[in-house]
Amino acid sequence: xxxxxxxxxxxxxxxxxxxxxxxxxxxxxxxxxxxxxxxxxxxxxxxxxxxxxxxxxxxxxxxxxxxxxxxxxxxxxxxxxxxxxxxxxxxxxxxxxxxxxxxxxxxxxxxxxxxxxx
Amino acid sequence: xxxxxxxxxxxxxxxxxxxxxxxxxxxxxxxxxxxxxxxxxxxxxxxxxxxxxxxxxxxxxxxxxxxxxxxxxxxxxxxxxxxxxxxxxxxxxxxxxxxxxxxxxxxxxxxxxx
Numbered sequence: 001x002x003x004x005x006x007x008x009x010x011x012x013x014x015x016x017x018x019x020x021x022x023x024x025x026x027x028x029x030x031x032x033x034x035x036x037x038x039x040x041x042x043x044x045x046x047x048x049x050x051x052x053x054x055x056x057x058x059x060x061x062x063x064x065x066x067x068x069x070x071x072x073x074x075x076x077x078x079x080x081x082x083x084x085x086x087x088x089x090x091x092x093x094x095x096x097x098x099x100x101x102x103x104x105x106x107x108x109x110x111x112x113x114x115x116x117x118x
Numbered sequence: 119x120x121x122x123x124x125x126x127x128x129x130x131x132x133x134x135x136x137x138x139x140x141x142x143x144x145x146x147x148x149x150x151x152x153x154x155x156x157x158x159x160x161x162x163x164x165x166x167x168x169x170x171x172x173x174x175x176x177x178x179x180x181x182x183x184x185x186x187x188x189x190x191x192x193x194x195x196x197x198x199x200x201x202x203x204x205x206x207x208x209x210x211x212x213x214x215x216x217x218x219x220x221x222x223x224x225x226x227x228x229x230x231x232x
Contacts, residue, residue: 032217033217043206043208044223044224044225046223106221110159
Protein backbone atom coordinates (compact mmCIF):
# COMPACT_ATOMS: atom_id res chain seq x y z
CA UNK A 1 0.00 0.00 0.00
CA UNK A 2 1.08 3.54 -0.60
CA UNK A 3 2.07 5.79 2.24
CA UNK A 4 3.07 9.43 2.34
CA UNK A 5 4.90 10.87 5.33
CA UNK A 6 5.28 14.54 6.14
CA UNK A 7 7.30 14.43 9.31
CA UNK A 8 7.11 18.16 9.98
CA UNK A 9 3.77 18.84 11.64
CA UNK A 10 4.35 22.58 12.06
CA UNK A 11 6.99 25.00 10.83
CA UNK A 12 7.26 28.63 11.82
CA UNK A 13 9.54 31.07 10.01
CA UNK A 14 10.04 34.79 9.73
CA UNK A 15 9.18 36.52 6.48
CA UNK A 16 11.90 36.33 3.79
CA UNK A 17 13.38 33.15 5.20
CA UNK A 18 13.64 30.11 2.93
CA UNK A 19 11.75 27.04 4.09
CA UNK A 20 11.72 23.42 2.93
CA UNK A 21 8.80 21.08 3.48
CA UNK A 22 9.73 17.41 3.47
CA UNK A 23 7.76 14.59 1.85
CA UNK A 24 8.74 10.92 1.84
CA UNK A 25 6.63 8.27 0.16
CA UNK A 26 6.41 4.49 0.04
CA UNK A 27 5.07 2.70 -3.01
CA UNK A 28 5.31 -0.55 -4.94
CA UNK A 29 4.05 1.11 -8.08
CA UNK A 30 6.48 1.51 -10.95
CA UNK A 31 4.36 4.26 -12.43
CA UNK A 32 3.06 6.95 -10.14
CA UNK A 33 2.51 10.65 -9.72
CA UNK A 34 3.32 12.93 -6.82
CA UNK A 35 1.42 16.11 -6.03
CA UNK A 36 1.62 19.09 -3.73
CA UNK A 37 -1.47 20.98 -2.60
CA UNK A 38 -1.84 24.14 -0.52
CA UNK A 39 -4.73 24.56 1.94
CA UNK A 40 -5.12 28.19 3.08
CA UNK A 41 -7.29 29.03 6.10
CA UNK A 42 -10.37 29.14 3.84
CA UNK A 43 -10.12 25.35 3.55
CA UNK A 44 -10.09 24.80 -0.20
CA UNK A 45 -7.13 22.78 -1.50
CA UNK A 46 -5.16 24.45 -4.28
CA UNK A 47 -3.15 22.33 -6.70
CA UNK A 48 0.52 23.37 -6.89
CA UNK A 49 2.43 20.76 -8.86
CA UNK A 50 2.36 17.25 -10.33
CA UNK A 51 5.46 15.14 -11.03
CA UNK A 52 5.56 11.67 -12.60
CA UNK A 53 7.86 8.90 -11.48
CA UNK A 54 9.95 8.99 -14.64
CA UNK A 55 10.81 12.66 -14.44
CA UNK A 56 13.35 13.52 -11.76
CA UNK A 57 14.07 16.99 -13.04
CA UNK A 58 13.70 19.64 -10.40
CA UNK A 59 11.12 22.28 -11.07
CA UNK A 60 11.01 25.96 -10.24
CA UNK A 61 7.98 28.20 -10.40
CA UNK A 62 8.64 31.68 -9.09
CA UNK A 63 9.52 31.38 -5.40
CA UNK A 64 8.52 27.71 -5.33
CA UNK A 65 10.80 24.82 -6.20
CA UNK A 66 10.51 21.07 -5.93
CA UNK A 67 13.22 18.45 -5.55
CA UNK A 68 12.22 14.90 -6.54
CA UNK A 69 14.72 12.17 -5.65
CA UNK A 70 13.61 8.67 -6.47
CA UNK A 71 16.65 7.13 -4.74
CA UNK A 72 15.43 8.45 -1.39
CA UNK A 73 11.69 8.39 -2.24
CA UNK A 74 11.42 12.07 -1.47
CA UNK A 75 9.63 14.98 -3.07
CA UNK A 76 10.54 18.08 -1.09
CA UNK A 77 9.11 21.55 -1.56
CA UNK A 78 11.05 24.76 -0.99
CA UNK A 79 9.65 28.26 -0.69
CA UNK A 80 12.27 30.95 -1.21
CA UNK A 81 11.89 34.33 0.49
CA UNK A 82 8.71 33.31 2.28
CA UNK A 83 5.80 35.71 2.64
CA UNK A 84 2.94 35.94 5.11
CA UNK A 85 0.54 34.85 2.37
CA UNK A 86 2.39 31.52 2.19
CA UNK A 87 0.95 30.61 5.59
CA UNK A 88 -1.16 27.50 5.01
CA UNK A 89 -1.21 23.75 5.40
CA UNK A 90 0.70 22.01 2.63
CA UNK A 91 -0.09 18.45 1.59
CA UNK A 92 2.01 16.02 -0.37
CA UNK A 93 0.09 13.24 -2.15
CA UNK A 94 0.76 10.10 -4.20
CA UNK A 95 -1.27 8.45 -6.95
CA UNK A 96 -0.09 5.08 -8.21
CA UNK A 97 -0.97 2.78 -11.07
CA UNK A 98 -0.21 -0.76 -9.95
CA UNK A 99 -3.89 -1.72 -9.73
CA UNK A 100 -6.57 -0.67 -12.17
CA UNK A 101 -8.84 0.76 -9.51
CA UNK A 102 -6.12 2.45 -7.50
CA UNK A 103 -5.18 4.75 -10.31
CA UNK A 104 -7.73 7.33 -9.33
CA UNK A 105 -6.89 7.41 -5.62
CA UNK A 106 -4.79 10.09 -4.05
CA UNK A 107 -2.99 9.11 -0.85
CA UNK A 108 -2.29 12.20 1.24
CA UNK A 109 0.31 12.88 3.87
CA UNK A 110 -0.85 14.43 7.12
CA UNK A 111 0.18 17.90 6.08
CA UNK A 112 2.61 20.53 7.32
CA UNK A 113 1.25 23.72 8.87
CA UNK A 114 3.50 26.57 7.73
CA UNK A 115 3.28 29.87 9.56
CA UNK A 116 5.18 32.83 8.16
CA UNK A 117 5.48 35.65 10.66
CA UNK A 118 6.01 39.29 9.63
CA UNK B 119 -17.03 30.84 -13.57
CA UNK B 120 -16.17 27.15 -13.71
CA UNK B 121 -15.62 25.38 -10.46
CA UNK B 122 -16.89 23.19 -7.68
CA UNK B 123 -19.48 24.34 -5.22
CA UNK B 124 -20.30 22.80 -1.88
CA UNK B 125 -23.13 23.95 0.26
CA UNK B 126 -23.58 24.88 2.96
CA UNK B 127 -20.18 25.91 4.33
CA UNK B 128 -21.24 25.12 7.90
CA UNK B 129 -23.80 22.50 8.87
CA UNK B 130 -25.12 21.53 12.26
CA UNK B 131 -27.15 18.41 12.94
CA UNK B 132 -28.42 16.52 15.91
CA UNK B 133 -27.01 13.11 16.66
CA UNK B 134 -28.96 10.32 14.97
CA UNK B 135 -30.07 12.39 11.98
CA UNK B 136 -29.00 11.71 8.43
CA UNK B 137 -27.61 14.69 6.56
CA UNK B 138 -26.80 15.20 2.88
CA UNK B 139 -23.89 17.34 1.71
CA UNK B 140 -24.12 18.88 -1.71
CA UNK B 141 -21.36 18.92 -4.35
CA UNK B 142 -21.84 20.39 -7.82
CA UNK B 143 -19.28 20.98 -10.58
CA UNK B 144 -19.57 22.72 -13.93
CA UNK B 145 -16.14 21.67 -15.20
CA UNK B 146 -17.55 18.79 -17.27
CA UNK B 147 -15.40 16.40 -15.27
CA UNK B 148 -16.15 12.69 -15.33
CA UNK B 149 -14.64 11.79 -11.96
CA UNK B 150 -15.75 13.06 -8.55
CA UNK B 151 -14.56 12.33 -5.03
CA UNK B 152 -15.46 12.83 -1.38
CA UNK B 153 -12.83 13.23 1.31
CA UNK B 154 -12.98 13.65 5.04
CA UNK B 155 -10.46 15.77 6.94
CA UNK B 156 -10.03 15.66 10.71
CA UNK B 157 -7.95 18.20 12.65
CA UNK B 158 -4.23 17.74 12.12
CA UNK B 159 -4.77 14.92 9.66
CA UNK B 160 -4.59 14.43 5.96
CA UNK B 161 -7.52 13.73 3.70
CA UNK B 162 -9.11 10.32 3.66
CA UNK B 163 -11.14 9.06 0.71
CA UNK B 164 -14.79 8.21 1.44
CA UNK B 165 -16.25 7.45 -2.01
CA UNK B 166 -15.37 8.18 -5.60
CA UNK B 167 -17.10 7.99 -8.94
CA UNK B 168 -15.37 7.75 -12.30
CA UNK B 169 -18.53 7.98 -14.37
CA UNK B 170 -22.25 8.66 -14.02
CA UNK B 171 -24.26 5.90 -12.33
CA UNK B 172 -21.12 4.24 -10.97
CA UNK B 173 -19.20 4.74 -7.74
CA UNK B 174 -16.75 2.87 -5.52
CA UNK B 175 -15.99 2.83 -1.82
CA UNK B 176 -12.89 4.54 -0.61
CA UNK B 177 -10.97 3.84 2.55
CA UNK B 178 -13.60 4.98 5.07
CA UNK B 179 -17.00 4.38 3.42
CA UNK B 180 -18.78 2.93 6.44
CA UNK B 181 -21.65 5.14 7.56
CA UNK B 182 -21.75 7.10 4.31
CA UNK B 183 -23.68 6.76 1.04
CA UNK B 184 -23.51 8.52 -2.32
CA UNK B 185 -25.30 8.72 -5.64
CA UNK B 186 -24.17 9.84 -9.08
CA UNK B 187 -27.29 10.33 -11.17
CA UNK B 188 -25.95 13.37 -13.00
CA UNK B 189 -22.45 14.14 -14.22
CA UNK B 190 -22.31 17.46 -12.39
CA UNK B 191 -23.60 16.28 -9.01
CA UNK B 192 -22.23 13.90 -6.37
CA UNK B 193 -24.13 14.26 -3.07
CA UNK B 194 -22.85 12.58 0.09
CA UNK B 195 -25.20 11.37 2.83
CA UNK B 196 -23.80 11.02 6.31
CA UNK B 197 -26.00 8.46 8.01
CA UNK B 198 -26.66 7.83 11.68
CA UNK B 199 -24.44 4.76 11.37
CA UNK B 200 -21.36 6.98 11.08
CA UNK B 201 -19.97 6.94 14.60
CA UNK B 202 -18.01 10.17 14.53
CA UNK B 203 -19.36 12.39 11.75
CA UNK B 204 -18.06 15.76 12.94
CA UNK B 205 -15.38 16.71 10.40
CA UNK B 206 -14.52 18.86 7.39
CA UNK B 207 -15.77 17.33 4.14
CA UNK B 208 -14.16 18.12 0.81
CA UNK B 209 -15.48 17.29 -2.62
CA UNK B 210 -13.17 17.10 -5.63
CA UNK B 211 -13.38 16.39 -9.33
CA UNK B 212 -11.00 15.56 -12.17
CA UNK B 213 -11.28 15.24 -15.93
CA UNK B 214 -10.90 11.50 -15.59
CA UNK B 215 -9.78 8.97 -13.03
CA UNK B 216 -6.37 8.41 -14.59
CA UNK B 217 -3.01 8.83 -12.94
CA UNK B 218 -2.14 12.08 -14.67
CA UNK B 219 -5.25 14.03 -13.79
CA UNK B 220 -5.03 16.39 -10.87
CA UNK B 221 -8.06 16.82 -8.68
CA UNK B 222 -9.73 20.18 -8.16
CA UNK B 223 -11.33 20.80 -4.80
CA UNK B 224 -14.40 22.61 -3.59
CA UNK B 225 -14.44 24.97 -0.57
CA UNK B 226 -15.59 22.24 1.82
CA UNK B 227 -18.44 21.78 4.30
CA UNK B 228 -17.76 21.75 8.02
CA UNK B 229 -20.23 19.37 9.65
CA UNK B 230 -20.81 19.48 13.37
CA UNK B 231 -23.03 16.90 15.02
CA UNK B 232 -24.39 18.02 18.37
